[in-house]
Amino acid sequence: MPPFASGLLVLTAPLPALPRRAAGLVAAAAGLVAGPLYVHLQPGLRLGGPSAGPAAPPAGPALLRALAALYTAAAARRGLDLRVLLGPGRRLARQPGVLLAAAAEAPGPPEPVQLGLQRLAAAAYGCPPSLPALLLGEDAAGDAGGDPVGDPEQDPDAALPEFLDVAVGGTFDRLHGAHRLLLSACCLLARRRLLAGVADGDLLRHKVLPELIEPYELRVAKLREFLEDVKPSLCYDIVPLADPFGPSVTDANLQCLVVSQETRRGGEAVNKKRLENGLPELALHEIQLMKDPDHHQNEEEKISSSSLRQRLLGTLLQPPRQDPALPLRPYVIGLTGGTGSGKTSIAKLLGHLGAFVIDADKLGHAVYVPGGPAYEPVVAAFGAEILNEDGTINRKVLGAKVFGNQERLKSLTDIVWPKIAQMAKERIREAEAQGKAVCVLDAAVLLEAGWQDMVHEVWTAIIPEEEAVRRIVARDGLTEEAARRRLQSQMTNRQRVEQSQVVLCTLWEPDITRQQVDAAYGDNGLDSALFMENARKGSIVSRANSIGSTSASSVPNTDDEDSDYHQESFKESYKDQRRRAHTQAEQKRRDAIKKGYNDLQAIVPTCEQQDFSISSQKLSKAIVLQKTIDYIQFLHKEKKKQEEEVSTLRKDVMALKIMKVNYEQIVKAHQDNPNEGKNQISDEVKFNVFQGIMDSLFQSFNASVSTLQDIVIGVLHKVKSQLF
Numbered sequence: 001m002p003p004f005a006s007g008l009l010v011l012t013a014p015l016p017a018l019p020r021r022a023a024g025l026v027a028a029a030a031g032l033v034a035g036p037l038y039v040h041l042q043p044g045l046r047l048g049g050p051s052a053g054p055a056a057p058p059a060g061p062a063l064l065r066a067l068a069a070l071y072t073a074a075a076a077r078r079g080l081d082l083r084v085l086l087g088p089g090r091r092l093a094r095q096p097g098v099l100l101a102a103a104a105e106a107p108g109p110p111e112p113v114q115l116g117l118q119r120l121a122a123a124a125y126g127c128p129p130s131l132p133a134l135l136l137g138e139d140a141a142g143d144a145g146g147d148p149v150g151d152p153e154q155d156p157d158a159a160l161p162e163f164l165d166v167a168v169g170g171t172f173d174r175l176h177g178a179h180r181l182l183l184s185a186c187c188l189l190a191r192r193r194l195l196a197g198v199a200d201g202d203l204l205r206h207k208v209l210p211e212l213i214e215p216y217e218l219r220v221a222k223l224r225e226f227l228e229d230v231k232p233s234l235c236y237d238i239v240p241l242a243d244p245f246g247p248s249v250t251d252a253n254l255q256c257l258v259v260s261q262e263t264r265r266g267g268e269a270v271n272k273k274r275l276e277n278g279l280p281e282l283a284l285h286e287i288q289l290m291k292d293p294d295h296h297q298n299e300e301e302k303i304s305s306s307s308l309r310q311r312l313l314g315t316l317l318q319p320p321r322q323d324p325a326l327p328l329r330p331y332v333i334g335l336t337g338g339t340g341s342g343k344t345s346i347a348k349l350l351g352h353l354g355a356f357v358i359d360a361d362k363l364g365h366a367v368y369v370p371g372g373p374a375y376e377p378v379v380a381a382f383g384a385e386i387l388n389e390d391g392t393i394n395r396k397v398l399g400a401k402v403f404g405n406q407e408r409l410k411s412l413t414d415i416v417w418p419k420i421a422q423m424a425k426e427r428i429r430e431a432e433a434q435g436k437a438v439c440v441l442d443a444a445v446l447l448e449a450g451w452q453d454m455v456h457e458v459w460t461a462i463i464p465e466e467e468a469v470r471r472i473v474a475r476d477g478l479t480e481e482a483a484r485r486r487l488q489s490q491m492t493n494r495q496r497v498e499q500s501q502v503v504l505c506t507l508w509e510p511d512i513t514r515q516q517v518d519a520a521y522g523d524n525g526l527d528s529a530l531f532m533e534n535a536r537k538g539s540i541v542s543r544a545n546s547i548g549s550t551s552a553s554s555v556p557n558t559d560d561e562d563s564d565y566h567q568e569s570f571k572e573s574y575k576d577q578r579r580r581a582h583t584q585a586e587q588k589r590r591d592a593i594k595k596g597y598n599d600l601q602a603i604v605p606t607c608e609q610q611d612f613s614i615s616s617q618k619l620s621k622a623i624v625l626q627k628t629i630d631y632i633q634f635l636h637k638e639k640k641k642q643e644e645e646v647s648t649l650r651k652d653v654m655a656l657k658i659m660k661v662n663y664e665q666i667v668k669a670h671q672d673n674p675n676e677g678k679n680q681i682s683d684e685v686k687f688n689v690f691q692g693i694m695d696s697l698f699q700s701f702n703a704s705v706s707t708l709q710d711i712v713i714g715v716l717h718k719v720k721s722q723l724f
Contacts (some may be wrong), residue, residue, distance in 0.1 A: 006037075006038070011025070014043050037081065038096060047101060055088075060159050061713070075303055101135055160189060161283070167258070168194070175222050189256055196236065197240075198219055246484075250277065259287070327716075333440045336459070338468060346504055347442040363423045364416065382401055417449040424451070449606075462493040463505065
């Protein structure tokens with residue numbers, strides 16, 4: 001444990017030299033400081049020389065590169081709370097306990113340098129003049145000479161643009177190095193006010209592990225403390241983001257929006273909305289993403305809050321229960337989770353690790369059987385109509401009686417739950433008799449029934465609702481609506497997490513779940529040998545030590561090599577080699593899948609987000625897949641529609657071709673016989689001929705006509721007289 005709760009590190013070297021030296025400086029300081037490590041940058045200051053007043057570092061590209069290097073170095077020291085100060089002017093939120101400087105930057109006798117440190121800290125931040133001052137070894141500071149690190153195409157003396165009011169948005173969960181770099185850039189750009197939107201409510205629903213996101217109030221408190229420490233001269237307006245845009249599209253005083261590479265399109269959407277509202281566009285200032293050199297399997301390559309939340313899985317989030325009524329042995333874990341959470345698979349993994357597993361669901365069936373502890377009370381309370389012909393309780397009929405009736409349901413649970421608890425206690429005593437060190441009570445209703453009083457720790461398995469619905473539909477054959485109703489009738493993931501010491505998630509591959517369980521069971525001190533050794537000393541395993549830096553910071557140390565219980569290094573076994581090879585192959589597969597999803601987002605237009613915020617959210621794989629399926633169906637419909645249109649057009653073309661041929665034949669016939677039709681008989685003549693024929697027919701009844709030929713000849717004579 002570092003000896004000082006907080007500290008102030010003063011760096012006076014030129015800013016271009018800092019990126020090379022940041023890792024060594026931060027590592028050396030982190031060995032002395034447990035809490036906030038403040039960094040004061042004042043290039044050119046001579047600590048051992050004449051007294052000089054504190055000054056802010058020059059704002060420019062070199063400063064941004066130095067900030068990025070320092071916060072990246074701090075990210076490698078998990079739990080280190082680094083704050084690079086951009087301007088003096090107020091007392092710091094956490095009073096430094098020690099003053100530090102790099103010996104390489106302060107040659108000469110140490111006493112004048114230490115005195116200069118004390119004077120600077122007192123003048124800039126109101127620190128007591130008696131604070132201890134230490135110099136970090138030259139090996140930690142590294143080589144201050146050589147070519148400066150930076151972009152050769154960028155003017156080293158260039159200044160950053162300035163704006164009166166600047167806006168930024170994000171979740172700001174577990175304030176990490178990338179957040180701090182983003183916020184520091186905002187502070188450098190703003191001259192008067194920084195508007196910070198903090199995502200809350202529905203904007204958090206599709207985040208990774210939203211149940212582990214810190215409460216809004218805590219995130220705001222940490223954000224404000226950091227900002228007011230870093231640059232106290234600004235006015236900070238921190239507001240909740242209940243919709244994707246927030247006040248960025250309505251605040252007429254804003255001039256600049258700070259974005260990252262991922263959220264630039266969201267910034268462009270903000271400007272589009274501002275134009276619709278009659279407001280000028282904002283200048284978009286883009287900050288580069290910070291890569292996480294230690295990202296694990298299934299984590300993002302950048303430094304992100306979602307990766308930090310994933311690292312909390314399988315770690316101790318709060319101390320175990322200290323209840324004198326609990327037995328020293330076995331150490332009892334209560335495992336719970338909603339339907340479809342994967343709780344059963346976790347119980348099996350714990351059983352393979354040597355734990356004694358008690359299935360509360362099986363105990364629940366046992367209490368209902370004839371002669372069971374709950375049989376007669378249940379029949380007496382709900383009547384003989386719940387019985388089958390063989391006298392057993394029909395649980396479906398019983399369930400129908402209590403469904404939707406809270407009073408009846410409570411009557412049933414008041415009978416059954418205490419009986420199950422009693423049977424579970426008997427099984428725990430059985431585990432003790434067998435010499436088991438760890439016992440797991442696998443119970444879906446652990447918290448609802450109040451059985452957490454029976455266990456030292458509560459472990460909760462969680463899963464996103466959409467994945468839980470998918471699993472329930474596939475496993476139980478229910479409709480999606482019925483599956484959602486089942487989930488809504490249960491305790492929420494967040495309610496369970498609030499009462500849990502350990503949280504696990506089965507969303508990813510089984511190997512990831514196994515790693516979480518191994519970390520929770522072995523790395524945190526629940527292995528049998530260690531438990532028995534501590535039990536012989538007359539104490540329960542001190543799980544509180546496993547929390548490590550969780551209480552002091554947001555990211556506990558879960559690395560095997562840093563575990564309190566890690567033994568000496570050993571030669572890698574064949575099994576470990578196989579496991580490592582499998583992990584590498586799995587990582588390649590996951591990288592390929594990730595590339596596939598990224599390609600889908602680039603190809604499928606509907607994957608381009610329409611609801612942008614200044615904290616643009618990343619689409620989940622499920623959403624990308626669903627949007628891709630929807631887009632393919634849309635393309636099929638469009639193809640069918642186009643085929644129908646083509647068929648109609650073909651029919652129209654064929655009709656036109658027929659009309660064209662007929663017309664051409666008519667024209668040709670007219671050209672061949674231009675006089676045809678000139679001597680055609682008129683309709684009047686035709687009528688007269690017809691009338692003459694009819695008259696002759698009638699006359700034939702009264703006159704004697706030898707043949708029809710005589711009639712025709714007579715008519716033709718009439719026609720001839722009409723024509724000529």
